Amino acid sequence: AQRVTQPEKLLSVFKGAPVELKCNYSYSGSPELFWYVQYSRQRLQLLLRHISRESIKGFTADLNKGETSFHLKKPFAQEEDSAMYYCALSGPGNYGGSQGNLIFGKGTKLSVKP
């Protein structure tokens, strides 16, 4: 079964420290992985997608198929990075066998202290 695991409910770091939010997935095919972010009182929005290999707001994430991981990293955390982060997996046949959809992890709350 497809599954996304984010082992940390809460991650607290100091400003300027490196941060890594862990995400592991279970999927038999070739998945598409995403990171979504929800800042306080704002809607969920897409942060990163593995296929684009981009860096957004200093964050990067590399898909490691051997370890089935898609960890989100930033070398120097900022206070404005404090938010809820969700890792998500997209693949065909998640429901009904013929339709694709996003499966979300349970989320990690990042708190960056001054």
Added chain:
Amino acid sequence: NAGVTQTPKFRVLKTGQSMTLLCAQDMNHEYMYWYRQDPGMGLRLIHYSVGEGTTAKGEVPDGYNVSRLKKQNFLLGLESAAPSQTSVYFCASSPRMRSSYNSPLHFGNGTRLTVT
């Protein structure tokens, strides 16, 4: 450009009452979704729609019904609310079913529902 708009923003219901949550998108997206967000559970898909007039069950559909009479609107109904349905509900839309490179999900601001 409003994007995805959800109404109402907040609601308190008594057990057994019914209500409808409205989701409207102005991006001409084909696909729409209803998720619920609970502490420690992340986002779970309730129902989704691949186009006007079609709906399908997601991961946690029990106790909910949906309708997509118009392409821009996706309604989530609770016929007889239960305390277990206390949650934050998010609507989302995308131009394609799979949230791929060119079609990430666009989310609404959420509806906070409390059932007493």
